[in-house]
Amino acid sequence: MTVAENKPLTREVYRMVLKGDVSAFTAPGQFLNLKLEGRFLRRPISLCDLGEDSAAIIYKVVGQGTAQMAAMQPGEKLDVLTGLGNGYDLADAGEAPLLIGGGVGVPPMYLLAKRLRAQGKAVHALLGFNKASEIFYEEEFRALGCTVTIATADGSYGVRGFVTDALPKSYSYYYCCGPEPMLRAVYKTAKGSGQLSFEKRMGCGFGACMGCSCKTITGYKRICKEGPVLRKEEIAWED
Amino acid sequence: MGRLSVDLCGITLDNPVIPASGTFGYGYEFAGLYDINCLGTFSFKGTTRHPRFGNPTPRIAEAPAGMLNSVGLQNPGVEKVISEELPKLKKCFRKPVMANVSGFSVEDYAYTCALLDKEEQVGWLEVNVSCPNVHGGGMSFGTDPKAAAQVVRAVKAVTKKPVILKLTPNVTDIVSVALACQEAGADGLSLINTLLGMRLDLRTRKPILANTMGGLSGPAVFPVALRMVYQVAGAVSIPVVGMGGVSSAADVIEMMLAGAAAVEVGAANLTDPFACKKIIDDLPAEMDKYGIERLSDIIGGGHAWEKT
Numbered sequence: 001m002t003v004a005e006n007k008p009l010t011r012e013v014y015r016m017v018l019k020g021d022v023s024a025f026t027a028p029g030q031f032l033n034l035k036l037e038g039r040f041l042r043r044p045i046s047l048c049d050l051g052e053d054s055a056a057i058i059y060k061v062v063g064q065g066t067a068q069m070a071a072m073q074p075g076e077k078l079d080v081l082t083g084l085g086n087g088y089d090l091a092d093a094g095e096a097p098l099l100i101g102g103g104v105g106v107p108p109m110y111l112l113a114k115r116l117r118a119q120g121k122a123v124h125a126l127l128g129f130n131k132a133s134e135i136f137y138e139e140e141f142r143a144l145g146c147t148v149t150i151a152t153a154d155g156s157y158g159v160r161g162f163v164t165d166a167l168p169k170s171y172s173y174y175y176c177c178g179p180e181p182m183l184r185a186v187y188k189t190a191k192g193s194g195q196l197s198f199e200k201r202m203g204c205g206f207g208a209c210m211g212c213s214c215k216t217i218t219g220y221k222r223i224c225k226e227g228p229v230l231r232k233e234e235i236a237w238e239d
Numbered sequence: 240m241g242r243l244s245v246d247l248c249g250i251t252l253d254n255p256v257i258p259a260s261g262t263f264g265y266g267y268e269f270a271g272l273y274d275i276n277c278l279g280t281f282s283f284k285g286t287t288r289h290p291r292f293g294n295p296t297p298r299i300a301e302a303p304a305g306m307l308n309s310v311g312l313q314n315p316g317v318e319k320v321i322s323e324e325l326p327k328l329k330k331c332f333r334k335p336v337m338a339n340v341s342g343f344s345v346e347d348y349a350y351t352c353a354l355l356d357k358e359e360q361v362g363w364l365e366v367n368v369s370c371p372n373v374h375g376g377g378m379s380f381g382t383d384p385k386a387a388a389q390v391v392r393a394v395k396a397v398t399k400k401p402v403i404l405k406l407t408p409n410v411t412d413i414v415s416v417a418l419a420c421q422e423a424g425a426d427g428l429s430l431i432n433t434l435l436g437m438r439l440d441l442r443t444r445k446p447i448l449a450n451t452m453g454g455l456s457g458p459a460v461f462p463v464a465l466r467m468v469y470q471v472a473g474a475v476s477i478p479v480v481g482m483g484g485v486s487s488a489a490d491v492i493e494m495m496l497a498g499a500a501a502v503e504v505g506a507a508n509l510t511d512p513f514a515c516k517k518i519i520d521d522l523p524a525e526m527d528k529y530g531i532e533r534l535s536d537i538i539g540g541g542h543a544w545e546k547t
């Protein structure tokens with residue numbers, strides 16, 4: 001694929017648009033896996049938005065690979081595996097789904113919100129960040145017609161605290177993506193049923209190496225293949 | 240017999256390229272991407288007597304030009320492999336497959352091999368006495384020539400299929416283990432399994448792998464693997480399957496010159512699912528570059544200079 005755009009959204013978070021064949025994507029919550037020059041393993045990044053021949057991703061610079069990505073210029077080529085993972089099942093959403101995203105768990109919620117809005121659902125986006133300067137995509141969710149609630153851990157914007165401190169009273173179903181402590185908190189606190197997306201270190205990203213396995217109520221699953229999205233009912237926390 | 244074909248323990252391979260155990264599952268993830276019948280064969284995921292979940296995650300860490308894994312032999316157990324995986328495989332792969340077997344006791348190895356011996360599609364038994372990721376088994380058999388020979392004898396007693404012992408590089412003298420296996424009746428040897436390694440997370444100051452240590456593989460290990468294949472092939476008379484860091488047609492040729500009768504490709508499949516297909520497609524042109532008519536002519540060719 002070819003880098004079409006690559007711009008910072010905040011100090012550490014970038015948005016990249018890749019042009020190329022995106023026909024393998026079937027659902028929001030899926031991911032792609034990027035090969036970077038000089039890095040042996042690919043880097044898994046969630047799909048944030050999908051065009052006819054383009055995919056947008058949002059990533060945070062946390063190490064060498066993502067730093068390299070941040071330095072890429074439009075026109076550069078990337079070897080990308082697309083359409084990976086199961087993605088979210090929209091069938092369970094109900095009429096007023098709650099979408100909970102934390103940090104770089106926010107991006108996959110965008111395409112999900114877009115799809116659910118296209119179905120006429122009343123979408124509530126609950127987005128958690130550390131502080132005001134790290135917030136991104138608030139306006140983009142509003143532009144889709146979502147109700148948006150922002151929570152910041154330091155209280156510098158929106159509700160002070162974590163997403164679990166800002167859960168709305170009523171919603172039909174929830175979808176969640178974020179760091180594992182947030183997933184655990186949402187799993188415990190949020191009422192009703194939902195789907196949560198998990199992260200694991202990956203060797204391949206397409207089901208070959210068993211590097212990303214986790215135990216669930218319904219058996220062993222590969223986060224890259226039968227995940228990254230698990231239903232609340234099947235999650236078995238490992239400790 | 241084509242230019243690429245080789246013999247491995249009496250079975251002809253259309254080409255010497257074999258995806259290595261643990262990097263190709265039971266085949267069908269890849270069968271969805273390309274026709275896996277283009278492969279020489281492949282070695283399926285390490286199979287044990289009982290089902291195993293394996294080690295806790297993280298199981299994967301990156302390394303310069305390679306990776307560490309501590310998967311720990313996750314597999315559904317030999318019974319399920321036979322009742323579920325092999326019937327599925329049969330639909331997408333028509334060649335003999337290499338069955339990779341691991342165990343925690345000599346009896347385990349014999350039990351698992353005896354069941355796989357009855358499976359028509361199994362061409363070879365690749366007996367892994369070299370897994371660095373399990374405690375109280377695996378590698379401990381491969382670091383002691385006597386224990387390795389015991390496994391060979393136990394397995395040979397329950398099967399007529401060729402038995403290939405997969406050796407660990409985590410020893411000071413791999414040749415002595417190789418010779419002990421040959422003496423005990425092994426039909427072939429394969430090497431290398433992964434090299435024990437570890438990484439620390441600078442932020443948490445803890446190991447990245449939940450299992451603390453894991454096995455290093457990928458291009459980083461190629462020279463070590465080549466050296467060991469060269470040493471072992473120079474010392475034994477049974478076929479040697481070379482592996483460790485192979486990622487191109489040129490690497491395959493180099494391994495064969497070092498003495499490999501066939502070549503396995505591991506980690507490369509994980510970063511490029513089409514790696515083996517590309518290597519096979521590239522082989523003829525790469526052979527032309529070096530004036531190689533038939534691949535089988537060059538096995539061990541890298542030893543000829545010693546006699547001059």
Ligand SMILES: Cc1cc2nc3c(=O)[nH]c(=O)nc-3n(C[C@H](O)[C@H](O)[C@H](O)COP(=O)(O)OP(=O)(O)OC[C@H]3O[C@@H](n4cnc5c(N)ncnc54)[C@H](O)[C@@H]3O)c2cc1C
Nearest residue numbers: 041044045046058059060062063064065066104199200201
């Ligand atoms: C399914 C999935 C979706 C993801 N989606 C996003 C996203 O949309 N936006 C985003 O910013 N990040 C996302 N991540 C996390 C992202 O993959 C890592 O931040 C990234 O791989 C770090 O690479 P690095 O080279 O900068 O870090 P390094 O620490 O240098 O990487 C070293 C190795 O560790 C792996 N690694 C490090 N952190 C993680 C992590 N958190 N999860 C998995 N592997 C990791 C790397 O892939 C690499 O193999 C996702 C992870 C997964 C598994």
Ligand SMILES: Cc1cc2nc3c(=O)[nH]c(=O)nc-3n(C[C@H](O)[C@H](O)[C@H](O)COP(=O)(O)O)c2cc1C
Nearest residue numbers: 259260261285308367431432456457483484505506
């Ligand atoms: C993720 C992973 C899982 C592996 N699992 C097995 C296994 O189950 N049995 C086995 O004999 N070797 C296993 N191996 C070792 C490989 O088969 C091979 O010996 C080793 O990786 C060296 O080759 P490479 O450098 O081409 O990867 C595994 C390797 C990796 C990377």
Ligand code: FES
Nearest residue numbers: 204205209210224
């Ligand atoms: S990352 Fe290889 S199986 Fe999931």
